[in-house]
Amino acid sequence: MTTRASGSERPPGPRGHWLFGNTEEYDRDRNGFLERCHREYGDVFSHDARTIVVSSPDQVHALLARTNKDFLAETSPFAGPMDTERMAAAAELWTTARRAGWQGLHRRVAQSHAARLRELFRETVGDGETDVYATMSDFFGRATADFCLSTDAAGVPEALAEQVAAIDPLSRSSLQLPPWWPSRRVRRFTRARERLLALMAEVVRRRREAGTASAEDLLGVLLASDRGLSDLQIERFLRGIMLAALGVPAAALTWIVYEIGRRPDVRARLAAEAASSGDVPELEDLPYTEAFVKEVLRLWPPTWLIGRTVRRETELGGWRLRTGDQVLFSMYRLHRDPRWWADPDRLVPERWLDPQVTPARHTYLPFGAGPRVCVGTQLGMMQLTLVTSWLVGDMEIAGPQEVTPDFSGLLVPRGLRVGLRRKVVPQGV
Numbered sequence: 001m002t003t004r005a006s007g008s009e010r011p012p013g014p015r016g017h018w019l020f021g022n023t024e025e026y027d028r029d030r031n032g033f034l035e036r037c038h039r040e041y042g043d044v045f046s047h048d049a050r051t052i053v054v055s056s057p058d059q060v061h062a063l064l065a066r067t068n069k070d071f072l073a074e075t076s077p078f079a080g081p082m083d084t085e086r087m088a089a090a091a092e093l094w095t096t097a098r099r100a101g102w103q104g105l106h107r108r109v110a111q112s113h114a115a116r117l118r119e120l121f122r123e124t125v126g127d128g129e130t131d132v133y134a135t136m137s138d139f140f141g142r143a144t145a146d147f148c149l150s151t152d153a154a155g156v157p158e159a160l161a162e163q164v165a166a167i168d169p170l171s172r173s174s175l176q177l178p179p180w181w182p183s184r185r186v187r188r189f190t191r192a193r194e195r196l197l198a199l200m201a202e203v204v205r206r207r208r209e210a211g212t213a214s215a216e217d218l219l220g221v222l223l224a225s226d227r228g229l230s231d232l233q234i235e236r237f238l239r240g241i242m243l244a245a246l247g248v249p250a251a252a253l254t255w256i257v258y259e260i261g262r263r264p265d266v267r268a269r270l271a272a273e274a275a276s277s278g279d280v281p282e283l284e285d286l287p288y289t290e291a292f293v294k295e296v297l298r299l300w301p302p303t304w305l306i307g308r309t310v311r312r313e314t315e316l317g318g319w320r321l322r323t324g325d326q327v328l329f330s331m332y333r334l335h336r337d338p339r340w341w342a343d344p345d346r347l348v349p350e351r352w353l354d355p356q357v358t359p360a361r362h363t364y365l366p367f368g369a370g371p372r373v374c375v376g377t378q379l380g381m382m383q384l385t386l387v388t389s390w391l392v393g394d395m396e397i398a399g400p401q402e403v404t405p406d407f408s409g410l411l412v413p414r415g416l417r418v419g420l421r422r423k424v425v426p427q428g429v
């Protein structure tokens with residue numbers, strides 16, 4: 001049980017049901033529940049006997065910075081005994097692959113992928129009534145498979161899409177099922193995971209046999225690494241990367257489309273910048289577009305809630321935590337906290353354009369922080385900025401409706417539909 005470092009009391013929090021705790025109320029309205037508890041109990045509160053929620057920037061930063069050492073980022077979609085030693089071993093294997101992959105994900109590599117991204121955008125985003133999240137998921141599925149595997153990507157976007165679709169229903173409920181549970185959901189997830197890993201294994205085997213370890217894509221970088229990665233490590237890392245590079249950017253872009261549709265003033269400035277830059281510009285050519293993307297990620301961070309498992313007995317914010325306890329924080333709530341942000345609910349891209357004005361420490365974390373910060377930060381920012389510029393440059397977007405934010409998994413404006421129409425380019429231009 002979490003207790004005060006100097007005593008035995010727990011952080012305050014709602015009592016909840018004697019058996020199910022607060023699960024039912026939380027699942028009914030996750031963000032609303034956290035907001036109410038924060039208002040009532042303050043910056044640290046108990047969610048249940050083994051879970052606390054922290055909200056101050058310093059506590060959040062400590063949690064992220066001490067991940068791997070005192071906290072674990074490893075999660076499972078299934079219920080089961082919490083084996084922190086196994087989780088720590090998995091974290092170590094992941095971290096080695098992560099270090100090797102880093103050189104394949106920095107800004108220069110990301111920018112060199114931009115021309116290919118342009119082609120994929122033209123192929124995937126077309127005219128007509130569009131389910132925005134579905135289209136953007138399709139686009140990012142292809143983009144990430146291409147970035148990781150280039151010419152060996154056949155069949156991977158489809159397998160990825162099935163894996164994402166199979167994770168979705170499991171992540172929407174706090175009541176986890178064990179992996180042996182005889183249900184369609186669990187079987188579907190397991191099948192999709194095995195299929196994707198088998199595809200990765202096949203591609204890795206073919207590349208090893210061909211002996212072409214050039215760094216033309218992320219797999220090439222991993223194979224050429226001198227860190228001695230096993231095939232299994234590479235396969236799991238690639239699967240992790242491809243899943244992370246699909247749903248989150250797709251959700252972010254869906255919010256971008258939503259905000260472009262709601263704010264004609266912002267859209268006009270974006271369009272002016274798109275018109276004055278080339279077909280595949282550098283990020284430096286798009287300062288307003290980049291500021292807009294940052295601001296959308298502040299208002300609507302797709303990874304709106306982050307959790308950690310306590311690896312070994314430790315302390316956070318004056319509270320003692322036991323091995324296996326859970327700690328949560330909401331990035332969405334942090335990004336909209338009026339203590340740290342002026343006019344927090346309003347989209348103001350200009351707040352990112354004045355170098356004299358920077359956010360208060362640890363109050364802006366759309367990519368996380370610390371040893372498990374997003375490895376795709378630069379690639380992701382580049383993709384979102386370029387695609388935003390292509391969207392306003394190429395397409396007319398017919399007004400999105402008001403949407404209800406969906407906090408049950410990734411934060412998305414579920415069901416957002418818009419009409420897209422390719423702009424007519426005058427002859428001779």
Ligand code: HEM
Pocket residue numbers: 073098105240241242244245248249252297302303306307365366367368369371372373374375376377379380381384
């Ligand atoms: C474009 C918008 C993106 C956003 C907002 C975003 C956000 C995040 C956040 C908040 C985390 C940390 C989660 C945690 O601490 O538990 C994370 C982790 C991660 N992201 Fe991203 N991400 C984006 C794009 C990408 C891309 C393009 C890639 C792939 C190249 C990627 C790969 C990863 C991976 C592999 C992790 C896990 C890192 C680890 O645990 O070591 N992300 N991302």
